Amino acid sequence: MKTIHEPHLMQREADDLRVAGKRIVLVPTMGALHGGHTALIREARTLGDVVVVTLFVNPAQFGEGEDYGRYPRDIERDALLASGAGGDLLFAPETTAMYPPGYQTFVNVERLSLRLEGAARPGHFRGVATVVAKLFNIARPHSAVFGQKDAQQVIVLRRMVRDLDLGVEIVVVPTLREQDGLAMSSRNVYLTPAQRVEAPVLYRSLRKAEDLIRSGERSAGAVVAAMTLEITGGSSAAIDYVSVADADTLDPLVTLSPGAPVLVSLAARFGTTRLIDNIHIRL
């Protein structure tokens, strides 16, 4: 699989592809690819002529004390998985090529970035928006594919694309799950065997929320309470947040109304491992 490390070489390649009339589809990842990522790449394969997979563990989206240093990295394994799923080109820049000395420009989607994950991880979405804007400028995609697992990321990036007129179509692929319901994540490898047994409680709590809402529950507080009970009753997890929010604005909801898209989402820690999950519901 052809691998490009230099941003300006990737940009030149992308310019040539565009002049040749090729449709470019981007799959931005931090590597440590799993079944969720290969599903994104397979979807990308159906959307255009050239599938560019990026591998970049972006320091700008990690906070102090987070797992930037220990985040799993294995470019050779990732290249095999990306190629097997239908990727054409791997873009794997060095950190110093993306953030050279003197670097100081950041893209901020101001209000959406303060909610949920943004409240728990200050600066996270400023880092995400900045690196994705850079990757769009470097690889010049027509479309880019992201996972529903990072629901807020998708909402932030759609807003960025609209606001900055980036002209890139954002395509979202449903969350892939293990047999027992645990959302696939590069961070699942951090879990101890005992934590791994407990972790599916997160998805069970989301299913419980969906059941409640489908049976007529309209109080967001009641849904959050039931989810909290499910998680804390059935595991050692420490909850960061459990949220029932408007899926466009991420404003917290008090009462669920017919027709409004709802994002039910959560973050919880098993020991030092922080996991997130979510479901979308439209009444």
Added chain:
Amino acid sequence: MKTIHEPHLMQREADDLRVAGKRIVLVPTMGALHGGHTALIREARTLGDVVVVTLFVNPAQFGEGEDYGRYPRDIERDALLASGAGGDLLFAPETTAMYPPGYQTFVNVERLSLRLEGAARPGHFRGVATVVAKLFNIARPHSAVFGQKDAQQVIVLRRMVRDLDLGVEIVVVPTLREQDGLAMSSRNVYLTPAQRVEAPVLYRSLRKAEDLIRSGERSAGAVVAAMTLEITGGSSAAIDYVSVADADTLDPLVTLSPGAPVLVSLAARFGTTRLIDNIHIRL
């Protein structure tokens, strides 16, 4: 002259031009065109196939109490001047098309934006960087032409282009001046006749700085003092700042060193009218 108002139509036109192999050159302006702007357009004419002139009075770069409301607007006159200077296409969007309801994404060149004009006008360069990033995404230029008159703007935008990998060449055209040395500016029309007589003192103070430095003065403080005396002794102007700075970082200089590019710049008010000017010196 063909005029486009809708961002998505401008973007489609630009995409078509790129696929056809045309080289696009952008001249972003706030309208109220004068000889300085037409010099930018004439320079743009030499740099590519299609010269796109934008007219947009960008609210995001004006602060509270500044002259956004009274900034001169005359699109028909501007279209004639732009066309006469060699412009091919006018892009003149409505404010609501550039900043629709819910808009919340901003580009910030963090450190450079706090200096000089940025210190005097908080948020100004966040507005400039954001609108120029949008215009680059909409008009997809290969090159963009700016005036040396807005020296810090050029420094901020060059940093933004490098940091965000925008792939647009920034071309700078020397400041155009009236016969008596006053830098051409859309804001000169605000001056009363008496102020207009005094205003060339700003350029005289810059010439004085250059003379001093060329004669061996190496103390930035001495240069600033001489300029301040020149301005306050010869006019009713109130000085916002007089600065001798490193032309790359905008760090204030204490001592001028051989080889380092120096930006001597100032802002001053005649009544409610705020004017800026600058010169570049390389020892």
